[in-house]
Amino acid sequence: xxALTRVEGEGALHLTVADxxxxxxxxxxxxxxxxxxxxxxxxxASEAPDxxxxxxxxxxxxxxxxxVHALERLFQVPIAPPVRALRRLxxxxxWIESHALHVHMLAxxxxxxxxxxxxxxxxxxxxxxxxxxxxxxxxxxxTLLGGRSVxxxxxxxGGFTRAPSRADLTxxxxxxxxxxxxxxxxxxWVAGFDLPDRHLDxxxxxxxxxxxxxxxxxxxxxxxxxxxxxEEFDDFFEEHQLPHSNALxxxxxxxxxxxxxxxxxxxxxFDRLGPDVAAVARATxxxxxxxxxxxxxxxxxLEILYAIDEARRxxxxxEPPGVPAAAFTPRAGVGRAITEAPRGSLYHVYExxxxxxxxxxxxxxxxxxxxxxxxxxxxxxxxxxxRRSQTEATRLCETAIRNYDPCISCATHFLKLxxxxx
Amino acid sequence: xxxxxxxxSPFGDDAAGLEAARQLAAAPPPDTEVVAADxxxxxxxxxxxxxxxxxxxxxxxAHTQPGTLHDIDLHALASRRIRMVSSHALGxxxxxxxxxxxxxxxxxxxVLGIEIAPTTCCAPGxxxxxxxxAVERTVIRAxxxxxxxxxxxxx
Numbered sequence: 001x002x003a004l005t006r007v008e009g010e011g012a013l014h015l016t017v018a019d020x021x022x023x024x025x026x027x028x029x030x031x032x033x034x035x036x037x038x039x040x041x042x043x044x045a046s047e048a049p050d051x052x053x054x055x056x057x058x059x060x061x062x063x064x065x066x067x068v069h070a071l072e073r074l075f076q077v078p079i080a081p082p083v084r085a086l087r088r089l090x091x092x093x094x095w096i097e098s099h100a101l102h103v104h105m106l107a108x109x110x111x112x113x114x115x116x117x118x119x120x121x122x123x124x125x126x127x128x129x130x131x132x133x134x135x136x137x138x139x140x141x142x143t144l145l146g147g148r149s150v151x152x153x154x155x156x157x158g159g160f161t162r163a164p165s166r167a168d169l170t171x172x173x174x175x176x177x178x179x180x181x182x183x184x185x186x187x188x189w190v191a192g193f194d195l196p197d198r199h200l201d202x203x204x205x206x207x208x209x210x211x212x213x214x215x216x217x218x219x220x221x222x223x224x225x226x227x228x229x230x231e232e233f234d235d236f237f238e239e240h241q242l243p244h245s246n247a248l249x250x251x252x253x254x255x256x257x258x259x260x261x262x263x264x265x266x267x268x269x270f271d272r273l274g275p276d277v278a279a280v281a282r283a284t285x286x287x288x289x290x291x292x293x294x295x296x297x298x299x300x301x302l303e304i305l306y307a308i309d310e311a312r313r314x315x316x317x318x319e320p321p322g323v324p325a326a327a328f329t330p331r332a333g334v335g336r337a338i339t340e341a342p343r344g345s346l347y348h349v350y351e352x353x354x355x356x357x358x359x360x361x362x363x364x365x366x367x368x369x370x371x372x373x374x375x376x377x378x379x380x381x382x383x384x385x386x387r388r389s390q391t392e393a394t395r396l397c398e399t400a401i402r403n404y405d406p407c408i409s410c411a412t413h414f415l416k417l418x419x420x421x422x
Numbered sequence: 423x424x425x426x427x428x429x430x431s432p433f434g435d436d437a438a439g440l441e442a443a444r445q446l447a448a449a450p451p452p453d454t455e456v457v458a459a460d461x462x463x464x465x466x467x468x469x470x471x472x473x474x475x476x477x478x479x480x481x482x483x484a485h486t487q488p489g490t491l492h493d494i495d496l497h498a499l500a501s502r503r504i505r506m507v508s509s510h511a512l513g514x515x516x517x518x519x520x521x522x523x524x525x526x527x528x529x530x531x532x533v534l535g536i537e538i539a540p541t542t543c544c545a546p547g548x549x550x551x552x553x554x555x556a557v558e559r560t561v562i563r564a565x566x567x568x569x570x571x572x573x574x575x576x577x
Contacts, residue, residue: 057461101464101512105464116516118516118519121524122523125524128520129524136465139465148460149465150431
């Protein structure tokens with residue numbers, strides 16, 4: 001059984017250079033295994049959403065959602081339309097807060113010559129204030145539906161432990177109306193950055209839904225022709241272990257690395273963003289779709305805008321469900337689901353017995369799936385950096401890594417770059 | 423108004439700040455507002471809004487004896503080598519620094535840091551005897567600072 005490793009840990013980039021050429025490149029993740037998949041074994045399915053919410057402090061909703069969808073598919077739980085809408089609202093909240101955090105606190109300083117959010121605030125105070133307002137709106141949505149914004153507890157198999165009234169949602173509606181303007185300004189702000197012009201041969205992968213921009217549901221599609229259900233994930237993708245990383249690497253079978261996250265979603269679902277967001281996207285003068293990983297930050301802001309508008313639509317149409325959560329009867333079998341975490345597709349598999357006790361769990365997070373793609377990106381980038389100073393090369397490598405918003409992004413602010421010259 | 427902000431998570435001794443806030447909220451000093459903030463990250467900045475002064479209480483690791491009470495000026499926090507216990511993108515020290523940069527930190531304030539050590543019990547409400555004793559001293563110190571900060575405001 002593979003160990004779940006992955007989040008909020010330290011990373012290092014190890015390079016070996018011989019005769020001016022990169023002969024070895026390893027993005028090392030040495031965060032110790034966290035064994036969540038083992039922790040889930042022997043626990044009842046009803047406990048799983050609260051356990052998986054602990055995996056990540058930034059994107060707990062995604063872990064909860066992939067868990068409940070996989071188990072509901074297995075137990076064949078009917079989900080009422082208002083509950084489905086609330087889950088989409090919940091996910092909007094997470095995208096807004098996670099993306100706003102990454103854009104302002106982690107990525108934007110890279111493009112504006114700032115060391116941190118604090119120095120960015122000295123230079124671009126209104127933009128930082130705007131980012132904090134956006135993040136606050138996202139947190140407010142998660143708190144309303146999840147009980148708290150960090151490791152929320154509101155989601156359960158069948159729905160939520162409590163469904164809000166229409167009046168509960170009214171203050172959010174007002175905040176979201178203001179946030180729309182902030183989000184449009186945010187898109188324009190990042191589109192004005194001096195983004196490097198690099199285009200890679202990338203296979204983008206994301207969910208695609210028949211009618212919606214994908215969050216909780218859809219088929220897995222890729223820019224090179226994959227179109228499969230979550231149940232077929234292992235027919236097209238494979239994970240493998242490498243000695244230098246405690247996170248499993250992943251690749252498309254028979255091909256190679258693939259790229260998950262906001263840029264993949266925008267590229268593969270531009271027609272699902274709706275006319276208003278699409279118009280803002282076109283006004284950036286960035287071509288969509290595109291294969292420049294540095295435009296990820298712009299894609300991220302487009303998703304903030306989309307999530308704000310979608311949250312408003314959901315709240316406007318909301319009628320509380322009759323019961324907050326549908327009852328369910330456990331059954332033996334295997335349930336699988338993929339939802340779109342802020343950083344990309346998050347695949348969960350659970351095997352239970354007829355009492356609902358989990359016998360096996362498998363969690364495939366986006367950061368580990370993106371790891372091989374990050375290395376491929378760096379392998380192409382690094383030769384041009386070898387004549388730069390260590391400080392400058394480190395900064396440029398960090399910037400490239402942060403395009404993927406890895407869950408080790410906190411640690412990659414302290415990326416240790418080792419260059420071994422032979 | 424002086425806002426007292428207890429920070430932490432519900433688990434083990436990391437709850438020291440939350441427990442101090444709970445005890446202070448049971449009998450709050452006059453003209454204060456007591457808030458318990460579960461890992462607030464950047465939302466700490468909003469908790470400063472409307473406060474003339476603030477007292478932050480949090481668990482810290484500063485390589486001193488467990489139970490040690492660190493009493494630091496809010497505006498000096500960024501220069502101290504004390505790491506607030508946080509695994510999130512914006513820790514307490516960084517959030518305070520950002521608030522100061524944005525002009526959103528109150529002019530006066532203290533940070534009361536309770537030195538904690540790893541404990542065997544991480545369950546909610548499972549505070550070690552050392553941390554419990556430190557929380558009691560911190561609550562007394564917080565009350566003293568309310569008086570002092572109010573007197574300074576009157577000067």
